[in-house]
Structure formats: structure tokens, C-alpha cells
Amino acid sequence: MAPVGVLLWRSLKAYQVFGANTDVGKTIFTTLLCNASRRFRPDEQISFLKPVSTGSVDEADDGHIKKFASQTSTKTLFQFEDPVSPHLAATISKQSTPADHVVLETIRHHAASRALDGPGWLFLETAGGVHSPGPSGTTQADLYAPLRLPVVLIGDSKLGGISQTISAFESLRIRGYDIESVLLFENGHYDNHSYLSEYFAGEHGISVEAFLPPPLRVSDRDSDIAAMIEYYEKASSTEKARSVVDNLESRHKDRISRIEAMASEAYDTIWYPFTQHGRLSPSRITTITSAHGDYFQTLVPNSSSNPSSQSLLQPTFDGSASWWTQGLGHANPKLTLAASYAAGRYGHVMFAETIHEPALELAKTLLETMNNPRFSRVFYSDNGSTGMEVAVKMALRATRERYNLESGDKLHVLGLRGSYHGDTMGAMDSTEPSVYNEKVEWYDGKGYWFDYPTVICDNGSWQVQVPRSLEGHLGATQEYGSMSEIFDINRRRQSEVYRSYESYIRTSLERLVREGRRFGALVMEPLVLGAGGMIMVDPLFQRAFVDVVRNSADIFSEGGPTSEDPDPQAWTGLPVIFDEVFTGLTRLGPLSSSSFLGVGPDISVHAKLLTGGLVPLCATLASTSIFKAFESTDKTDALLHGHSYTAHPIGCQVALESVKELRRIEEGSTWDWAKQSWKEASGQASKKGQSGHRQPVVWSAWSESFVSEVSKQPQVSGVWALGSVLAIYMKDAVSGYTSNSAARVQEALSKGVSSSGDGSWNVHSRVLGNVLYMMASQTTKREDIERLEGLLRKAIE
């Protein structure tokens, strides 16, 4: 099963005919369209396709077409005898029910063969109304959405037809369909045509055309047929029919020229993030026309020089999960409906001393989901960077209050080398100097960032590698039997390694404070440093860092006066901030990446997956002890941070739906197949019983055997995989952001799998210096992962 591409060929003008209701004349209008395009485009091929048909073959719609549009090539792909909805007909019949992707592939295959026949038209007629279920039970509006065929909507001319037509239009529209034409029968009494013309022209720029209805059926079969022939003859030769054909043709051409112009127009007008425009060219810009599930639909390179029968678009795996945001599939109808419900109920609602339901429910849900007894408060902002600024403001103030520090002392943060927390200045200043910020005006790093041991699979062996600078303190690289052994924090906390971590960190902190530095917070991305290069930190080291900081009030207070907090959940030492923007909410498996360390922070920051890949939103969670530091009778002591769209209902409603869905996935059996491969590799299942303590299940959608195999490649210096993330370190003289070593693999992925037939697809990926990473969504299927592993193997070799 290959991913299915959107149907777009220069040669083939393909339209999908949807009905606003059953019995509105879909077949008659389709026949009319076939006849009219035959008449006004006499040199072109006309094709009719009925993907799924129910009812006896004699009565079938392709029979009607054969009879009344005889020069049309007709095809029905799936035929069921019972004249009921396809999902029922499929069940009643003895035939096996075709899965959705089989229906899509079969349609695509058929359409692709039509495209080869030179200039032509394809009218694809759906069954029943827009939401009538297809064979599998998925409604047609959802089923066919990945094909993104432009739509001819047949309106309802009867009583109530205005409503049916607008509702059908909306159901299509909220799934990203482009409705190019609305056709319906004339009906002088209800005159739905007048109303709908104004409605669709005014609001949506869509033309509505009314045609005379066919003659009433008479009992004599021959006269009936003759009357229909005459009807089609007349109706299809009208100026109105010509204008419909012309309109559909020009929409088709416009669509293609628009798509083909996009890259160069973007090259002229867009200023891209993180992009050196001096090295950009229009041909390097990927034109994305839509997205569905895990795949973008992208314009194939050099499309304009390809034959007109070649597909203009191809499916492209979204290998960065759209910058790590994507979790529940592009164009997920549940998220769309959540967003539109909130838009329709509220729009935006200003959020100071007000409350609305999505914000409140999301706050309660997040507090429950994070399951951290310290947390009691949720502060909303717009993205990870702003949420981290809020977190740092919170923590520093809390520290200043607790230790009664002078306002003159600049408080610094403690962190890890290579951390990244976003691009606003406060977030940048929380990280060490690097290529991300060193050329940025006003960057002024305020902190001390520790070096640390890292986790990697090297040549088939799972290791905790200690950087040379720390070998004197922490010993040499340790080898483990499996990844899960490294994650067995409770066991490893009893080891000598942990004691060496502790003592190294404590000694370093004492030295730093002696040197005059004042600290206000510990800030870390739990387990994985994302933008810093997809570095997996030894979780035991991070745990030791938290433990030491929390036990070192003596160091940070320097023995000065300290205000007490009797709350047992209050922070000690320094407030601990976890930046879970990338690592949290199931990206690495568990809902909170803090669970890998077995310890909860005082403040955590959540974004990206929070909205499942739809709109920006960030939540900063904090403990009461942090919150109280801002409470007073003085307005200006408050946390004076806010954005106009703070807690915008759309984001909150979508996040509520996402978090619910991510929890369902995390707690359910969706990933059982993936967990199995990792359990077997580690013997984790049996060991868990022995050690008698709970630890998060350590697994990845990318198989253990694949990770191990790739780690043995000579060009590869190491690999890790966790949750939906895979990171491959390529060997390279220069490492870091400026390196280009992984670019060769990236290039091979972007070439993808071409085929002379119709199965081409490729991968859009991002690299970080010498690290190539791939990110699945939380709904990626096993077969997709396996297909990608196959391509990756070839790309790396």
C-alpha cells in the first residue's frame, strides 16, 4: 500500500460530482457534463467513473451514461446489488469490503490511465449525499478528501433544498474541498436557484447554474429514451452548458498555473525562518498544495517540462512532523471540527479576569494529564518560546523572593550545553552562545550550561557516552544490554555512576557560586535536546542534576535570609523548569517526558503537539509555591506578561481534543506492535517483574532491529529512536548546525521512490547539521514506518 497522490494531471480535467442530497439529479447532471464536454471539446476524451455503485447493474448510473452519453468511456469500480447505502450494501453482499485506501488507489490507478490518453475529462460521480458512507463506513466526504478533486456540487432544487445545498457545501469545505461549480434544476416555485446564486457568488465567488429538469418519465420505454436523448441534446448544447464547460476548463488551468507559479512568487515575497536566502532558489522551495494524514501533496520538480500525462503532484512524507507539531495527522476532521466549533461559539475572548469553557477545561485536563502533585496553575501563551519566557520569569522571581535577593543581582539559569528554548530574546538568553544566537543583536546568555553524558546506539551497542572533558569526573563510556537498561533510573540511582554524577554537579555548583554567580532556575529539556541537535542526554544525569539542585538550598541562599514555604510541594534549592515543548505529550512515548527521569518539575512548558498540529498555543504549568511569589496587594508585582490572543478559544478547544486523543493513544493499544519489538529486544517484560518498580515503557515506532542495523553502517556514528523520533548521526569532519553531512541522505529521501507508473512518493525531511532525524506522527501506521525504513536504508548506504 503506497501513499496516494492527489489527482492532478495537466492532460486530464478531473471533477468529482457530489450531490447536496440523494435524488437531486447527480447522474443526469453528470451525463449532461459528459455530453457538453464532448460537444464543446470534440477532440478530447470523456470519461465517467463511478467508484462505488449500489443497486442492480441494469439500473446503475454507468448504464445511464452508456445509454445517453454514448461516446463516454465509463467505468464502475465497486458494484453492490442492494440499492442502499454502500456500507450496508457491502455488508449485505458476499463481496469483501474494500478498505478506504484500496478504493483510493483503484480510483487513482484508473484516473492515471485516463491521463495517458491525452487531453480529456473525467467525471467521478459519488453515491448519495456528501456524507453517505462508503463501503468501509467512512463517509464519502472523508473518504475522498485525500484525492482533493475539485467538486461540481449538484444542488437541491426542492423544498428545503437551500438548506441541504449549503450544508453539503459546508461539509465539503471544512474538509478542504474546492467547490468549483454548483448546478441544479430550475424550479420556479421554490426558486432555490436565485437564493443560492446570490449566496454562493457573494460569499464564495462560486457560480450557480440552473438547468431545465428532464421530462417526466413515461411508461413507454422507447418514448422515454427518445425524450431523454432529446433532453440531453438540447440541454448540453445551450450557452449555459458551454459556459459551465469553459469555467471548469479555466479553473483547471488556473489551478495548475497557480501551483506552478507559487515557488517563484514565494521566492520573491517570503522571508523564511532559519533560511539563508543567499543559498535559496525557487527550485529548492517545496510547493505544498495540501496535506492529509502523514503526507504532504507536493508539486513534482520540473513539472512544466514533464509530459502532460504525468502526475503534477506526489505524496511526500512529512518527515519533520511539520516541525515537530504534527501528532494526529494533517487535516484531522476531529481537530477541524473542534476549531470551528470554538470559532462559531466565541471567536476570541480576551483573557484577563474572564473565563471561558475551553480554557478552563484544558487547564484542568493538563493538570490531570501531567499528574505532577506540584502543579496547580496554568498560564497560557502563544508558542514554546513565549511559554519559556514566562517560565523563566516565574522561576527567577520565585527565587528572588525566597532568598530575599537584591534587585541588583542578575540571576542566571543552570542548564545543559546545546539547549534550545526558542527565538525570542528571553528564551535565547537562557541558552549558551551558539550558531543560533551568536550573530543575533542583543543576545546575552545568562547562565551556566553543563556538559553531560549522552545515550546512543553505536555499532549495535547501547551506550552512555561520556564527553572527553568529563571523563576525569564521570569515568568512561558505559555499555548496556539494551536501551531500556539505560532508562532503569531507579536501579541506576543505586550505582556508582549516579554518585559520580551527583558529586560532580554539586562540586561544580559550589565553585560557580564561589566565583560570584547567582542562579535562579534549573532549565532543561527532559531527555532530548531537540533543536540543539537531537541529543539524547543520559536521563540519570538529568535526574542527578534535579536531585542535587533541590538539595542545595545552602548553596543558592549562601546562608542569607530565606522565606519559608511550608507547602510540601514547594520547590527547594532552585525552581526546576522542564521545557517539554518538543519532548512532551507522547512525542517520546509518555505524556510527560519528565517520567523518564522519575521526577516532576516545578514549572513545565507545553506546546507543539499540544494542539496536535493545528494552531499555535502554549501552556506553562506551575506549582502553587511559584504562583505565590507573585501574589501581593500591589498590581505591579503580578506576572505582567500577556498576549492579545492569550488562551484563544480555538487553540484551547483543539488542544482539549488533541490531549484527549493523545491520552487515548498513549493508554490504548495503538502502539502495541511497536512496543513489542522493543520489549523483545530488551527482555523488558520479564525484567520488570524482577526489579519490582515501575518505569516508563521504552519503545519507538522505529524498530529496534532497524536502529541496530543502521548503527552498524560505516557512515553512521550512532542512532537512537524513542517514541515517534529517530535520530541518525552521520560521520562528518565538522559537526553542528553548519555541517552539511546529513544533506546527502536528505537529498536521497527527497528523490524518494520514483516509478514510471503511478507509485512515486518521497520524503520531506529536515536535518540538524550531521544529524538526520525523522519524526512520525502518533497515528503513523506500521506499514508506513516499514516503507520509510526501507527507503532510509537505501539512502544511507
Added chain:
Amino acid sequence: MAPVGVLLWRSLKAYQVFGANTDVGKTIFTTLLCNASRRFRPDEQISFLKPVSTGSVDEADDGHIKKFASQTSTKTLFQFEDPVSPHLAATISKQSTPADHVVLETIRHHAASRALDGPGWLFLETAGGVHSPGPSGTTQADLYAPLRLPVVLIGDSKLGGISQTISAFESLRIRGYDIESVLLFENGHYDNHSYLSEYFAGEHGISVEAFLPPPLRVSDRDSDIAAMIEYYEKASSTEKARSVVDNLESRHKDRISRIEAMASEAYDTIWYPFTQHGRLSPSRITTITSAHGDYFQTLVPNSSSNPSSQSLLQPTFDGSASWWTQGLGHANPKLTLAASYAAGRYGHVMFAETIHEPALELAKTLLETMNNPRFSRVFYSDNGSTGMEVAVKMALRATRERYNLESGDKLHVLGLRGSYHGDTMGAMDSTEPSVYNEKVEWYDGKGYWFDYPTVICDNGSWQVQVPRSLEGHLGATQEYGSMSEIFDINRRRQSEVYRSYESYIRTSLERLVREGRRFGALVMEPLVLGAGGMIMVDPLFQRAFVDVVRNSADIFSEGGPTSEDPDPQAWTGLPVIFDEVFTGLTRLGPLSSSSFLGVGPDISVHAKLLTGGLVPLCATLASTSIFKAFESTDKTDALLHGHSYTAHPIGCQVALESVKELRRIEEGSTWDWAKQSWKEASGQASKKGQSGHRQPVVWSAWSESFVSEVSKQPQVSGVWALGSVLAIYMKDAVSGYTSNSAARVQEALSKGVSSSGDGSWNVHSRVLGNVLYMMASQTTKREDIERLEGLLRKAIE
């Protein structure tokens, strides 16, 4: 015409019955509901309301109810004889067509009187399908949305009915309706019930119940009636009927308890922006249950101690336009549809070296809309604060490149006192020390901020007031005949005042550079400083500032080496950044507030109204000359700023729709009534011809006479109004953010207009120290403004 409140009373369980199609049994199910609630709640009042009915009175639905649910109080509000859609029937009939608000008010009035009758039920039956047009032509789904009645949706049990039911559901849902129950007839053949039960339970938690259809009609009238009586008798006494009644009752109670618990739950879990929680209490938190047009629907204070017949919700004017974001009305269906289309077409699409249509079209539209020949590039981020950080990063780098400055020199910005650009650190550092930032850790202002003359209407006279500190340089306060005289920049540029501005600014700059400061940008909010206290700056002063800076390359380069830019649109002196986040996109009238100054910036920042009040998005526009400063062959020279949701398609698509709509409003006649009052006051119409040059029309939705009148109040020190903004300066010993003087007026506005009847409404407003401001949306009606002016008059007195 008073604003209409959402229908919610403790005593009255009101439900709106919508049909998935015409002829699905709406009236039969409504009759059944009346009978069942009568049976299972024998002590309660049962009422039926048909707001709009078409067809002969004999056949009318309330006739059916009267006949078969005889103990039900029935009412039809608007009756039209023709059995066609109400919009046609209304046209055909000789009756005058009731406007939408009249329909809503009449419904509300009727329901309110029912609520007085003690515990009871009200079933409101719609006509036709969900989108069947009401009398004015507005479809019912849109027409009734402001009432936010919970819905009983009557599903379609016939062939195609699955599709009709789901589409109807979606059309309601995207308008914020809560569908509480789906009822339909049993139909063994199509069995839509099974499919729909699974669909609605699984995806939406809504129960679907199927009831036996009524007996076939027989020709004998008496038997027919007897059969129906028996049918209702049976159907309404089933356990299924009881469970429907129980479910509707518990949903009603749940809704109320949820709403009433929100403020205290929010008090316990939310950390509010800009809010001193030490001074907060649950009773100070406004519970907003929905919003429509310019009004929130809010829980009335102390609702739990009110009689159960009293309305739980009231309309509350959104007096801050939801923190200055709102422009096209809350819950605008066009914006909702734009958002959901993009969600359905893409979800999110990562935005580095890729392009999608909404981002490209928006970029092109913004460049065209701003109509500034300097601009060629659009950089997207998530909010005004991030967009300003981007702007500052752009400008400082450009200056450093142009003047070959050492990387050691910290570049500062030039700006105005009291500026505000957002709460991320880089945005904060661009502003002078103030209550917003002085307690913020890491705040480190980097700039010099000038004092300036301000515009105000004081005691009926329009003045440019010069602060005492500048009187020596700029002379004393100037009086003008009208606001528009002050805005006649071309004329005033010829004046002595302009020359004094120029010379003061130039001299100051020379001094600052002599003192060792290096500058990298001029940063200003054109005309109005928003969060800094709604201060209107003399536009001539800002113009002089830009003019001087652009002509002072000699000062800023200090004669050092300078790289040339031959581009005639290149910046000179320093790059000029306009922060139009608040002031732009018609908030003050014109699409760009730079047009008040008659000069375009090199970089401008747009957010808030950009998405018309829906989701966060920001666009930073820049000139080629700025853009080129980042171009090289070195990756790390790029603007390394980005957010995961950069250029999210939903935001871009919504912005595209908003900007289009705002342009239509700006260029059209929407505001003619408002412009007229200001033109008359200034004699502007005639003067324009004399001076012979174009200047933006200076006007406000708030009337000139009101401004003048209020400015004469003894408690008021000054007033200004422009576009949709009104600012009233209250006299107070202490001014600035910490002041509480305007709070008294705010309190009076929040009490609003109460009435023992049903016309209560109030105003939610925000104050900035001693400044009370009010902000209309771009679609606020004249009568709303007049009503607000009336309330404001009383509140200030």
C-alpha cells in the same frame, strides 16, 4: 433595539428543534417531546414556540401541537401563508419582513415570559432544514446562533439520511451550537439509526434514539386523528421517551452548574496575564459562555441567589474588542469557514523552504494593502511581540552591516516614552523602564526614548499639548479648530512648529551620539501608544522624527565606512520600524496608520486585527534593503528566528479573509454615517479642495459631539476618538498603570443597564491607569455606539 441575551433560565428548559432535512418529522417529534415532558414532568409547564411558520394557518405546526399535545401552551410568532421557505413567503406576502433582531427579540420576550411561569419546558421548532432561510434571508442556523439554544436534531431516516443528518449537524456545530440529542424514525431498511448512533456516540458523545414512525395517514379524518392520538399516547410513554426527557433535563442542569462553577474553578487553576491574583476573587472573574457580534454572553453576578425565573446570562459589550483583536464580530461565520477550510485542507504545514497557498496569498495581499513602495518581504510569526523581536533583529543587523560596526558595540533603539511592544524580553528591552517591565528579571532597556507633544480634546478644544520638559524647545500648547487640522501634516510641515520639532530632534541625536550611544533603529507605534496609556502623539512630531532620522546618516555612521545601497527604496539614516500591531488595519481608520504621518516605514509589524479576532498570527513586512543584509553564502548569517507554527495555514487563511473584509469596509460606505459627523465638525469636506492635497479622512465611530461634550466634564482631563477607539482621561492625583481612577467608571459600565424586565445589558471594559478606553469592532452599528455613548455619559457623571 437592545442586544439580545442567550436564552438561559434555571426554571425553563428550552430546546431548539432543528431538522436534518425538510419532512423528517420535526413537528411529530416536537409533539412527542411535549407529550413526554408533560407525562414525566406532570407539574411543569410545557410550551411550544414556532418563531416563523409558512403555509396555511390550518396546517400550521402549532395547530398540530394544539390538537395532539393539548396541554401545551403554543405560540407562532410570524406566520406567512405560502408553503415555501420563509424568505420567499415573506416576500410574497404583503406583511413587512421582520428583521433578524426583531425575530430574536420577540423569541426572547416570549421565552422570558415562559420562564416566569415556574418550572417548565420550551420547545422551539424551526422551519425546514438548518440552513433554510428565515424571513430576512439569513439562514436559520445563522439567524438563531446568538440565542445559543441547545439543540434536538431530528435526523433523517430515509435513503441519504445519514448524509443529511451529519451535514446538518456540522453546519450547526461550526456555529457553536450544542447538539444534545438526535432523534429519528426507525427504518429497518436503511437503518440510518445504527450508523448514526455509532457515529454520534463515538465522535461526539451524543445519544441517538429511534422512535416508531406515526401510522400512515388515512382518508377518514376522525380515524386519522384517533390513530395519531394513540400513536402519541404510546410513543410518549415509552422508556425511551422517558430517557430522552431525563437526558434533556440533566443536560440543562449540567450546563448551569458547569457555568456557575467556572469562576471558582478558574480562580483555582488559571494564572492570568497582567493580573494581580492577590486582589482577585472568584466574584471578580467574568464567566463568558459565548460571544456573538460585539457582545459576550456573561453569567449575571450572584446568579445562584436570584429567582429561578431570572435570566442567568446577559449580553455584555466587549469594550476592549477582546484586547484590541476584534474587528469583524465574534463568531463571524466567514472567518470560521476560512479557518476550517484551511484546517481541512492542510492542518499545519512546516514553513522553511516550503510554500502553501494561504501564506503566499496573504503575503501578496499584505504587500498590496500596505501600499508602501519600500516593502517587498513578509516574515511570519505568532504575535505582535514575536513580530517586533523579528523587526528589531532585522533593523539592527541592517544597521550594523551598513555602517560596518564592530560586533562589540551594543546597538540601541530610538523611540518614544511609554512605548509598548509586547512582553517577550526583546520587545521589552525596546521600551523604556516602566511598571510593565521594571520588576521583570532580565529586563534591560536598550534605547533612548523621547518625550513628545500629545493630541487631546480638552474642554471642547482640540490641542497639541507640549509637556513641560519640552516647552523650552517646542513652545507651548497649540490650539486647533478641529482634530483634522492637527492631522493636516502637509500644511503643518510648512510651519514653525515643524522646524522646532526637527531642530530639537536633530540636536538631541547629535548629543546622544556624542555621549557614546550607538543606534540601530527608530521604533514607533504610529500615532497612538496603546498599552502605554492610549496616548495620541502629535503626528507631526512623529513625522519630524522619521524625517530627521532618515536625513542623519552622518550622525549614525559617525563618518565611518558605509556600504552603499543603490536601491532608491533603501533605508537611510536608520531603519524605521512601525509597530502597527494595535494601530493598523483600520483600528484607527486607515489600513496603515503610517498614512497619518504621510510616510512609510522600512519595517512594519501587523497582528491583532490581522486575523479579525480569531487566532494569533503576526506579519513583519520589510524592504529589500533590510532583507539583503541577511543574505550571504553563510547559513548562520540568516535570520535565525522561527516558530513551529510559523505561517500556519489556518491563521493565514483567516487573515486573508479578514484583510479582504477590512479593505472592503475601509473602501466602502460602511462608516459613512460616522465620517459625516466628523466632516461637519471640521468643515473638512470644503477645506480639502482648498489645500489641494490628500490626507486620510480623520473620523471616529464615536461622535464628535460626544467627544466634545465629555471633554467638558469636570472629572475628565481630556478625550480623543479615532477610528473605532475612544480614550477618556480621568482626572486623578496619580496617573499611569498603577492608578485606579478610571476604575469607578469601569464599575458603572459593568453594572450596565439593568431592567426588571428583560433588557439588561452591560459593558466589559479595560482601563489603563486613569484612562478609560472603549473599542468598537469594525462592524459595530450606529445604534450600539449611541447606546454606549448614553451609558458612558451616565457612568462618567
